[in-house]
Amino acid sequence: MNYKQYFPVFQNRKDMVYLDSAASSLKPKKVSDAITDYYNFYSGNIERGVYPISFEATAIVEKVREKIALFINASKEEVIFTRGCTDSLNTVALSLKENLKKGDEIITTELEHHSSFLPWLKASEEKGAVIKFIPLTEEGKITVDNFKKVLSDKTKIVAISHVSNVMGYLTPVKEIIALSHIKGAIVSVDGAQAAPHMKIDVKDLDADFYSFSFHKMCGPTGLGVLYGKKELLNSMEPVELGGEMNDEVSKDNVTYKNIPYKFEAGTMPIAEIFGAGAAIDFLNEVGFGYIEKRDKELSGYAKKLLRSIPEIVIYNDYEESPIIAFNIKGIHSHDAVSFYSENNVCLRAGLHCAEPLHKWLNITASLRASFYFYNDESDVEKFIFVTKKAIAFFKEVGYLE
Amino acid sequence: MNYKQYFPVFQNRKDMVYLDSAASSLKPKKVSDAITDYYNFYSGNIERGVYPISFEATAIVEKVREKIALFINASKEEVIFTRGCTDSLNTVALSLKENLKKGDEIITTELEHHSSFLPWLKASEEKGAVIKFIPLTEEGKITVDNFKKVLSDKTKIVAISHVSNVMGYLTPVKEIIALSHIKGAIVSVDGAQAAPHMKIDVKDLDADFYSFSFHKMCGPTGLGVLYGKKELLNSMEPVELGGEMNDEVSKDNVTYKNIPYKFEAGTMPIAEIFGAGAAIDFLNEVGFGYIEKRDKELSGYAKKLLRSIPEIVIYNDYEESPIIAFNIKGIHSHDAVSFYSENNVCLRAGLHCAEPLHKWLNITASLRASFYFYNDESDVEKFIFVTKKAIAFFKEVGYLE
């Protein structure tokens, strides 16, 4: 199956080898068509009007919410629309921090994306709570055993990513959640890298919160989801206040609407929600069976070929992951990535918003290649070809011995 | 000039009379084209990549920021992209509330949209600050004299809208800001209803913060701006933390990037920013001279005709405003608006996210007709025709005597 045909950017950039889907996936025509539909046929506001373009658009928005609920096995009112995964993760921390007391413990990891870790770093400083890091194994993995070493009666929050955005490892979140709940701790899962690649079942995981962004899963920019358990959301204070999230407002009091609306202040990203509906349909059509299979095939193939190049060092030896973190030994990733870019191979270089992890790896920066189902074997081969060409070039100019 | 031709929704809904631009304006084709451009030609992430689609898109995003800065007479680094006006207003309150102490005073008005008022109501409760309301004149206006009655040495914050979303009155913000600054108070202006209709010059107003949403000014959903004075933004803590807003992150510390990036955590609404660029270009082409002229002509014409109908009560007798707040006496606004809707006239009914104002007016709900430059005289005439038809209908069914 050649999925490239569904992505207009490949028609406009014929030779592009796109290996940066972990930063943002490409977007199929369906999605921008759905967005344009909103602008061409509705164009107005939702929720507030009682004329056709308004209530028709409202109905579509609520249908998309149902579709997302089904997609992650939640109920409709547990799906909150946010600006993105970062916004979702901050909302959880900003609302829950009010319950934190001095000495309470928050468990997280050095693998986290800054968006998962920093909101809690700030909350902990403000409230005098203590951050505990799950010791990583030698390979940089999170294990249940190591989690147990930091879990305690003081643990109030566990903030953890489902899949690391550099190492690509799958965290044993289900087990971690079960253990956390025994201690009465609340678990906020950063699903930014998981939701695009595997079937998420929040009920099966028993996650308290689950966050992700649509732009990483063939969807629009500017939209994310915060899933939260009904009972928790009901008991929490909203972070942002304003239009459409309240029931009754007087000069000195306000009561809130029911969830999810309590957490959706102001005019919603309507066009983006239309786009998200199309993205979910598209991913459902492709199917996670196919996505997982292709992730493995492509990254497996790339890793195999990379390993045969002596100048390459790979940081994550985890076959299932669609992400490869690596460097050309002796070449700064920023120099390397320019060479790839000149040869139409799009990789990412730097810290990937995961500076603590790079400190743990004891490197200053890395290259990251990430795959998605629209990539193919020829992308892998071009990537390897350019890698070898880069090594030859840097030898020629005297950068590499 | 017939501007309707630029708005695809009018081709798809031929007979629609759209009089709800204060809730959300319609969007010209240019804007969805610019959004689709992003999806077709870039489709990836900005800031983080070093390959062409990434840095080309980054350059466009920064050009749009410059364009917006020029549009409101700010400098580039003072323009922060947000999810919308509600998000902008909350960001100011959430960051500045940390400086509030018990007994400090916050000045606001009963005219405010919930998004301008509620964030400060919450902040005041949390910090023990006191909210003071500027007494409104008999017509519901804010005057400098009445502002002086509540301004005091204890005033720390003034949260005020530039134009009310129900009454359409223009607040004398420039004078209010000057007086506030003498007392050392910070002024956050809600420009949601002003920015679409008049040239905003934040430097001339000397506003400390100025917030608005693009969806009300021919732009995309899901995007707003928070303007803030450089010195203030520099001294403030960001509210959301995460990717791309920090300089250096370790396990126990974080330093932030310079403004505006400090306030832009996570992946930006890239497609929306492309759309905003097109919206600004479009508004510049139309010109605020033309917009203000048409606002006055259309609402003046409508008011004149409405006044000749004895069953109509108008709440805002302010000629300049593109907004008319009214009711059919004896008919609940929700009943009336259904009749308008059945006749293809889109109005809004209810509280318009301004419940305190309705309490002040001592009514349970109102109808709102709002005009923009793409409306024309025939829209006004249809609106009046349907108003008369509604009155006849409600008489016929025995609702009205």
Place this chain on the structure above:
Amino acid sequence: MSDMNSIYRQVIMDHYKNPRNKGLKEEEGYVLCHLKNPSCGDMINVESKIQNGLVSDIRQDGQGCSICCASASIISETLKGKSVKDALNIIDNYLKMVSNEEYDKSIDLDELAVFEGIKDFPARVRCASIAAQALRKTLEKEEKNA
């Protein structure tokens, strides 16, 4: 305007102008439920009294559009004297009818049937539902406790 006529019918106008069972008792045995439709300002109180499994009295009060107020009045008339079970069944089918969902047409909705036309006015479904929803809330609690 056949559509508008289908909802602004005489019965509805009559109940709007002359609401039945209006005014709360606030006496022992009466359970109150307050519901709001925040965006349009509708606000409804429904009080009910249950004796021996029967809804022996219903009182209502509030403010809102004609559909909202008339539905509260008609609900109170129609369901007074019914068993809790029958009342819940009627409410259930009534709510389905106005929401344009499948409902059991064999059930006698009595005067509530005048709201059938609401299904073509999606923006007004909430107006026609709010009083029924309020009553359902208390009756369901009652049924659970019984």
Place this chain on the structure above:
Amino acid sequence: MSDMNSIYRQVIMDHYKNPRNKGLKEEEGYVLCHLKNPSCGDMINVESKIQNGLVSDIRQDGQGCSICCASASIISETLKGKSVKDALNIIDNYLKMVSNEEYDKSIDLDELAVFEGIKDFPARVRCASIAAQALRKTLEKEEKNA
């Protein structure tokens, strides 16, 4: 690959491999400026000493890609001994050159001219600029105080 060749030139590689004026003095009279490029992890320290309006010494240190490190080394070589005014002028034109802006071609940029090709690599402009920006910061402060 003519483009890549235009930036990875021998002079640059030489300065990257054999950095001049490397290591900070941390002595009296030296002023330090630290700058970072957070997304790629580049980090540069530039120390300068000013005597009688002349930049009498420049030291540098840090980590980063070859362009970033080489530019720090070449900056330190090229500007040492220049007057504060001349140094600022060179920095200014150098930064314009790498950013593909108009600059005064009559000014002798000396070895810094090897970075001309950077203008075709927008993603690398920041790498080539960071050391110059760090030095400018201290020199500007110096000029103001003088």
